Amino acid sequence: MVTISVVKQVLDANDRIAQENRRLFDEKGIYVINLMSSPGAGKTSLVERTIEELRQRYKLAVIEGDIQDTYDAERVAALGIPVVQINTGGGCHIDANMVREAMADLPLDGVDLLIVENVGNLVCPAEFKVGENDKIMILSTPEGADKPSKYPLMFHESSVLLINKMDLMTHVSFDLTKARADALKCNPALAIFEVSCKTGNGLDGWFAWITEHIERFKTRTA
Amino acid sequence: MHEMSLSASLLAIVSDYAGRHHFSKVNTLRLSFGALSCIEPRSLELAFGVLSQGTPAQDARLEFDIQPVVVKCLTCERESASEEFPCPCPQCTSSEVILMKGTEELKLLEMDVD
Numbered sequence A: 001m002v003t004i005s006v007v008k009q010v011l012d013a014n015d016r017i018a019q020e021n022r023r024l025f026d027e028k029g030i031y032v033i034n035l036m037s038s039p040g041a042g043k044t045s046l047v048e049r050t051i052e053e054l055r056q057r058y059k060l061a062v063i064e065g066d067i068q069d070t071y072d073a074e075r076v077a078a079l080g081i082p083v084v085q086i087n088t089g090g091g092c093h094i095d096a097n098m099v100r101e102a103m104a105d106l107p108l109d110g111v112d113l114l115i116v117e118n119v120g121n122l123v124c125p126a127e128f129k130v131g132e133n134d135k136i137m138i139l140s141t142p143e144g145a146d147k148p149s150k151y152p153l154m155f156h157e158s159s160v161l162l163i164n165k166m167d168l169m170t171h172v173s174f175d176l177t178k179a180r181a182d183a184l185k186c187n188p189a190l191a192i193f194e195v196s197c198k199t200g201n202g203l204d205g206w207f208a209w210i211t212e213h214i215e216r217f218k219t220r221t222a
Numbered sequence B: 001m002h003e004m005s006l007s008a009s010l011l012a013i014v015s016d017y018a019g020r021h022h023f024s025k026v027n028t029l030r031l032s033f034g035a036l037s038c039i040e041p042r043s044l045e046l047a048f049g050v051l052s053q054g055t056p057a058q059d060a061r062l063e064f065d066i067q068p069v070v071v072k073c074l075t076c077e078r079e080s081a082s083e084e085f086p087c088p089c090p091q092c093t094s095s096e097v098i099l100m101k102g103t104e105e106l107k108l109l110e111m112d113v114d
């Protein structure tokens, strides 16, 4: 018997494709976010709000990951924004290869911001890079404030946490202080915004963050 | 949750090495990951057992080296290992801690082969 030393990330192949995607995005000057949350936390609602706010200023495109239907993609297409649907066929996350294939079907020239809406799942999307600049996550108040302690990885990996459905907070007795504190323990650099995609409250902070990051990326790749 | 894709990636690495190192049977695969990385060893074994049928890694044993959670305390500034997270500082019980280690991705460290 022989022992062979390997020391390799098992997701190395995915990471390599993610890097290739990233290189292409860099060439084209596209800032990319990977949007993650539990099912129904408000990803598509945030995509719609963000499109409405930024569409005058920037060219946008969207990749929708869904286990089955195409409903989310239709919501985005209704706004007249190029969108490609990835059906993961029961898969629990989007991987770099799925994004690479979707990119072939998107008109990417001149796009400033590409939003990838991941599968609704708090567990594994954070482990699969797709070539994004930043991971953005949503926690909605009805899910409860214990999520950062149950799923620390996603909070650790994300740049932004949007606490959504603030309009429901008093009805669902969400412990905002605990959620914020535990999220910051996972990741002290996390930018946190308290928002409602229903009323629009609090979204200005998010719009400012994303605009600043698109602009910063442009000056870097220009 | 995605033990199938992890197993498929593992088998791709094994097959790559089998070609270069000319072995026909894998006895053990030693893996490591962080305690908080959401990997469930039993599910991974199950998925790997199914997918490895008919490959050199069929019947291979998976050994897991689980990397502990390490927190840094903002009050006493010490780093310590912890069984769980979030947790108070194991040294001074302050609740002002940040996560330092424990989310490491799945890695294949080495394999015993014939």
Ligand SMILES: Nc1nc2c(ncn2[C@@H]2O[C@H](COP(=O)(O)OP(=O)(O)OP(=O)(O)O)[C@@H](O)[C@H]2O)c(=O)[nH]1
Binding pocket: A037, A038, A039, A040, A041, A042, A043, A044, A045, A046, A072, A119, A120, A164, A165, A166, A167, A168, A195, A196, A197, A198, A199
């Ligand atoms: N009250 C309230 N409802 C909201 C808010 N944001 C979204 N919703 C509702 O929550 C439901 C789910 O929202 P989506 O935006 O589809 O959530 P999602 O994360 O894209 O869902 P999946 O893609 O299925 O995982 C919809 O009925 C939305 O109208 C909010 O801030 N407040």
Ligand SMILES: [Mg+2]
Binding pocket: A043, A044, A045, A072, A117
């Ligand atoms: Mg959606």
Ligand SMILES: [Zn+2]
Binding pocket: A091, A092, A093, A124, A125, B001, B002
């Ligand atoms: Zn998964």
Ligand SMILES: [Zn+2]
Binding pocket: B073, B074, B075, B076, B077, B078, B089, B090, B091, B092, B093, B094
């Ligand atoms: Zn301490």
